[in-house]
Amino acid sequence: MNRTARLYALVEELRAAAPRSLTVAALAVRFEVHARTVQRDLQTLMEAGVPVRSTSGRGGGWSIDPEMTLPPMRFTAAEASALAVALAAADASAPYAGAARSAALKIAASMTGPASVATQRLAQQIVTLPSSFDPVVHAAVEQAVATGTVLRLAYVDAAGHESDRLVEPAGLLTADSRWYLIAWCRTRQAGRGFRLDRITAATLTEEPAPPHDLAELLRDSAASGAVPPVTLAPLTSQAGARMRP
Template sequence: MNRTARLYALVEELRAAAPRPLTVAALATRFEVSTRTVQRDLQTLMRTGVPLRSVPGRGGGWAVDPSMTLPPIRLTVEEATALTAALALADARTPYAGAARTAAQKIVASMTRPASAAARALAGRIVAVPAPDDRPIRCTVERALDEAMALRLTYTDATGHESDRVVEPAGLLTADGRWYLIAWCRTRRAGRGFRLDRITAAALTGEPASPRDLPALLRGSAAAAAVPPAALASLAPPS
């Protein structure tokens, strides 16, 4: 059994035993490897986001939260490669890029062997020019969206003019490879779009943001015809 297959099988072994922990020695015997190898594998799984926990004391060992892991995913080779190509677009300027990476690692670890092999093979043949890393600003914007909280921005517009304003996030717009925060601007008393790579500072205000209708904020703008991406149709909440 190669290491990739063993990592996948290790998670499934812990899932099957959950919530009962398994000792490193028991896992080493099960997979016919050394305890040192099992320890190294467990550390690798933890780094990729698998929710493992160590249970100390007599009868302890390692356990996994079955509600936080994925059962085997039977994607076709075409579906696996399509997922890989889509994830390649999530660079440092893409909202939720960090979460996309850990989600991808979990999905690939749960794929059947042909799909996993296809995804990994394609991943080895895709390169990208690194984008500037604006992680602190992006993470603040993500939190404001997730927690429906007003956001204080410092923003530089297309003419180079810098302004400070408090906005109430409504959603995200993607167009021509760029991402925009669509929000109600308290200064302008109207909906506005803020290109994420032009936000130079962002801070949570702690104030709740009022619910805003995204299509209504886009009405009358150049993005008025924007529609949900077809690939997300199955994920969208029912209307």
């Protein structure tokens, strides 16, 4: 078993045992390698962001939080190619680009056979023009949207006018390869779209933002016809099912 396959198998072995811990010695026997090899592999998984953790003392060992990981997935060559294209579109200027890069690493590590070959071939045929962005701004916007927190912005509009805003985030809009934060602007007392590359500074406050309906904020705007991406329909339908009593 090569190292990539072993890393993948280690995660699944820990998932199967959860919430129990497994010792390095037991894992070494299971995969027929030295204990120090398993220790290095577990450290690699931890550094890659996989939620593995170790506990010391009697009964200690390594474990994983199964709710923070996904079960094994088998992609066809066509599905793997589609993922490569989608991840390529999430360049450095897109929201959650850092998470997209780490996801690409995990997907690549888990794929074997024709799917892996097809994805590698396609990845060598995709290029992108780099764009400038402020990672601090993006991180603040991402966290504000994910946690529903009021955000303080410094913004430059299309005419070059600068302003400071307190906004209540509702979501993100993508159009013509640009990304916008859609939010209720307390300064204008209305829904507004803020192009991410025009936000010059962003700071999270400690104030929870009231919930806002994204479609309602977009009504009567140039983006009133925006619809959820078809590729995200399975995720939005699952979220709706969980919210129903």
